[in-house]
Amino acid sequence: MATPTFDLADIKRRMQGAVNSLKHDLxxxxTGRASPTLLDPIQVEAYGAAMPMAQVATISVPEPRLLSVAVWDRGMVSAVEKAIRESDLGLNPMTxxxxxxxxxxxxxxxxxxxxxxxxxKYAEEARVAVRHVRRDGLDLLKKLEKDGAISQDDEKRQADQVQKVTDQHIAEVDQTLAAKEKEIMQV
Known part of the structure; x- marks a missing residue:
């Protein structure tokens, strides 16, 4: 079995993945404004299977408070309408x-x-995910140091780098949350 190696770029990539997931969830x-991503979680019963809304229709924003869903297949209009009504978004479709x-x-x-x-809640989940990546990185460094693959000084130096990267990603999570909170509270 190959000896595991420490890769800071991989840790950064995994932390960025948590931040990107947060941005997608948010x-x-x-909010009070129309966004095509608002309909992302909605699944439409189409052709005997549940499909994402984006696979059966084109979603556009003609006005700030209006979403337009252009269904590709005429027979799917009622299924799309039903899926929107049954979602917990509180939207009333007009066909x-x-x-x-x-x-x-x-x-x-x-x-x-x-x-x-x-x-x-989404932001806290992202912070936890970032911290898990940090923990994995630090555990690997400790293991490498214990096995003699790296020196104690290298372990300390790289642990500091991991912490610095963690702090950057936590700050990015906080900034993303603050921006979304401002957007939500905007009247």
Whole structure:
């Protein structure tokens, strides 16, 4: 079995993956503004299987508070409409031929605060993921040092680098959360 080696680039990549996942999750959170990613979590029952909305329709934003869903197959319009109604997004689809229009209603203060709580939960999950990557990196460094593959000074120096990278990614998570929170609370 090959001896494991320490790769800071891999740790950075894994931490960035956690941040990217957070950005994707936050993108699907409803704010007062229309966003095509709002419909990402919705699965449509199509051709005997559950498919993502993006695979059966084109989603566009013609106005700041309006989503337009152009369904490709005329027979799928009712299934798409049903999927939107049954989602917990609180949207009311209006069908015009093969196009479904979704007016994004204003969110009240209570709903905004709920969304902020969800955003905080997503951010905490991202922070935990980043910390797990840090722990994995530090554990590997300790193992390498214990096995004599690297010196104690190298282990300390690389552990400091891992901590620095961790701090950068946690800061990025916090910045992303702050921006999303501001967007949600904007009236």
């Amino acid at each position: 993108g699907s959170l409803r 015009e031929g093969q196009t479904i229009r979704l007016r994004i209603p204003e969110m009240n203060e209570q709903r905004r605060k709920e969304m902020v709580k969800v955003a905080h």
